[in-house]
Amino acid sequence: MRSLFRTITICVAFFLGATFSYAQPAYIEIGVAPGLSFFRDKATSPLFYRGNTLSFIGAWHSTKNSNEKLASISFTWGKHTNNYNNTHNSAKLYNLEFTFSKLYLLNKFSSEKWKTKIGAGILSTLNIRENKALMNNSLGVENISNIVLSTKISKDISRLSSGKELAFLFNVGIVNLNYRPGYAYNYLPSIEDCYIRSMTNHHLSINGFRLNSGVQYSKMLSNRNILRISYLFDAYNAPGKHEPFNYAKHSLKFSLLFNYK
Numbered sequence: 648m649r650s651l652f653r654t655i656t657i658c659v660a661f662f663l664g665a666t667f668s669y670a671q672p673a674y675i676e677i678g679v680a681p682g683l684s685f686f687r688d689k690a691t692s693p694l695f696y697r698g699n700t701l702s703f704i705g706a707w708h709s710t711k712n713s714n715e716k717l718a719s720i721s722f723t724w725g726k727h728t729n730n731y732n733n734t735h736n737s738a739k740l741y742n743l744e745f746t747f748s749k750l751y752l753l754n755k756f757s758s759e760k761w762k763t764k765i766g767a768g769i770l771s772t773l774n775i776r777e778n779k780a781l782m783n784n785s786l787g788v789e790n791i792s793n794i795v796l797s798t799k800i801s802k803d804i805s806r807l808s809s810g811k812e813l814a815f816l817f818n819v820g821i822v823n824l825n826y827r828p829g830y831a832y833n834y835l836p837s838i839e840d841c842y843i844r845s846m847t848n849h850h851l852s853i854n855g856f857r858l859n860s861g862v863q864y865s866k867m868l869s870n871r872n873i874l875r876i877s878y879l880f881d882a883y884n885a886p887g888k889h890e891p892f893n894y895a896k897h898s899l900k901f902s903l904l905f906n907y908k
Contacts, residue, residue, distance in 0.1 A: 648698060652788060652819075653806070654705040655868045655901075659664050664863070664885045666722040671708055671816075673708055673709050673855070673906060673908040674705035674708040674709075674873065674905060674906055674907075674908075675705075675706070675707060675708075675904070675905045675907065676704065676705065676707070676708060676719070676875075676902050676903070676904045676905075677704070677705060677902060677903055677905070678703075678704040678706070678875075678900050678901060678902025678903070679701070679702065679703055679704070679724065679733075679900070679902075680701070680702040680721075680877075680879065680898040680899060680900035681699065681700070681701055681898065681899060682699070682701075682702060682723075682725075682879075682896050682897055682898030682899065682900070683697070683698075683699055683700070683702040683733060683898075684698060684700050684725060684727070684740070684894065684895065684897075685697050685893075685895045685896075686695075686727065686740070686892070686893060686894045686895075687778075687893045687895070688890070688891070688893075689690075689761035689890040689891055689892070690786055690787065690827065690828050690882065690887070690889075690890040690892070691776075691778065691787050692778070694729040694736075695729060695734075696727035696728065696729050696740075697727060697728065697729070698725045698726050698727030698728060698740070698897065699725055699853075700723050700725030700740070700742075700898065701723070701724055701725065701884045702721050702722065702723040702742075702898060702900075703722050703723075704719060704720075704721040704900065704902065704908055705720055705721070706718065706719035706720075706746075706902075707719070708904065709733065710759075712752075712759075713752040713762070713764075714749070714751050714752060715748075715749070715750040715763070715764060715799070716748070716749050716750075717747065717748045717749075717750075718745075718747045719745070719746045719747075720743075720745050720746075720760075721742075721743075721744045721746075722741075722742070722743055722744075722745070723735065723740070723741070723742035723743075723897070724739075724740070724742075725740045725866075726738075726739055726740075726743055727740055727776070728796070729873055730774050736776035736778060736785030737778070738776050738777065739776065739777045739778075739813050740774070740775075740776050741774070741776070742772060742773070742774055742775075742799050743773045743777040744770070744771065744772045744773070745769075745770075745771045745772075746768065746769070746770050746771075747768060747769045748766060748767065748769070748795075748818075749767065749768070750765065750766035750797060750799055751764060751766050752764050753765055755871045758865070759773075759803075760802055761800070761801070761802050761869035761880070762799075762800070762802075763798075763800050764799045764800075764801075765796075765797065765798050767794065767795065767797060767884065768794075768795045768797045768818060768830070769792070769793070769794055769795070769862045770791075770793045770795055770818070770820075770857065770859060771791070771792040771793075772788065772790065772791045772792070773788075773789075773790050774787070774788065774789050774791070774892075774894075775787070775788050776788075778808065778883070786838060788829070789825060789826060789827040789849075789884055789885065789892060790825065790826040791823075791824075791825050791857070791885050791892075791894075792822070792824045792825070792826075793820040793822065793823050793857065793883070794821055794822040795818040795819060795820050795821060795857065796818070796819050796821050797816075797817070797818045798816070798817045798818075798820075799814055799815070799816050800814065800815045801814035801815075801859040802814075805807035810865070810866060810867040811865070811866050811867070812863070812865045813863075813864055813865075814862070814863050814865070815860075815861075815862055816859075816860060816861045816863065816865045817859075817860045818857075818858070818860065818863075819856075819857070819858055819876060820855075820856055820857035820858070820860075820883070822853065823853065823854060823855045823856055823857055823883075823885075823903075824851065824852070824853055825851075825852050825854070825855060825885035825886075825887055825892070825899035826850070826851050826852075827849060827850065827852065827885060827888065827890075827892060828850070828887070828888075828890075830850050842901070850877065850887065850888040852886065852887050852888055854885075854886045854887075855883060855884045855885045855886050855891075856883065856884055857881075857883035857884075858880075858881075858882050858883070859879075859880070859881045859882075860879075860880050861877050861878060861879040861880065862877065863875055863876065863878075863900075864876050864877075865904075870906075871906040872904060872905055872906050873903070873906070874902075874903060874904075874905075875901075875902045875903070875904060875906035876900070876901055876902075877897045877899070877900040877902070878897075878898075878899055878900075879896075879897070879899075879900055880895075880896070880897055880898075881895070881896045881898075881907075882893075882896075
């Protein structure tokens with residue numbers, strides 16, 4: 648399993664390096680996205696947690712011959728709570744996510760106003776959670792990585808000249824990997840120990856699912872920059888080796904794309 652993971656990592660690194668070597672960037676995107684998320688991690692607790700999140704996003708876009716490339720990185724922070732049996736516990740969630748995708752125009756399903764594009768992408772998410780109420784199981788860490796099939800359907804909704812676009816995005820996992828612990832995290836020392844454990848109990852598994860979708864409205868400004876508002880939805884289930892992790896997030900992203908090509 649480790650050999651498979653190393654092989655996939657090397658192939659992805661080579662692919663990204665080759666792509667960025669020849670691509671001509673068109674836009675740099677800076678955005679912020681408040682949201683609402685839910686999660687449950689049975690490796691630490693069977694309870695559902697709910698909380699508000701705030702994400703900061705940086706992205707690179709390129710369009711060439713009606714094909715698209717996207718690379719983005721985002722950081723999300725949020726405080727989540729559960730209220731069970733008249734108790735009130737909170738968990739801090741930190742999320743670092745990387746996205747890369749390539750889309751190709753389908754001429755047969757496109758017209759002057761409508762564009763249909765299909766391709767593939769990579770989503771990789773690092774989750775770090777802290778819940779002090781769980782004592783020596785208070786820290787939770789895992790990686791969720793997915794190879795996804797990507798689709799984008801867009802329509803030019805401008806009346807006179809082009810400049811306004813409405814688009815629907817849909818990504819579904821076709822290869823779903825997660826790097827999670829066995830029955831519990833238990834990094835921190837117990838009463839008998841005085842050392843912090845490493846992630847030796849983590850296992851790489853190929854299972855679960857991921858669904859990532861969104862609707863975005865874009866308006867091109869007179870200086871060729873773009874204002875964009877997006878509704879995003881992300882959900883995944885990572886069964887892991889023994890105990891599953893479930894996550895879902897709704898967010899509203901406000902971003903500005905700077906044209907420097």
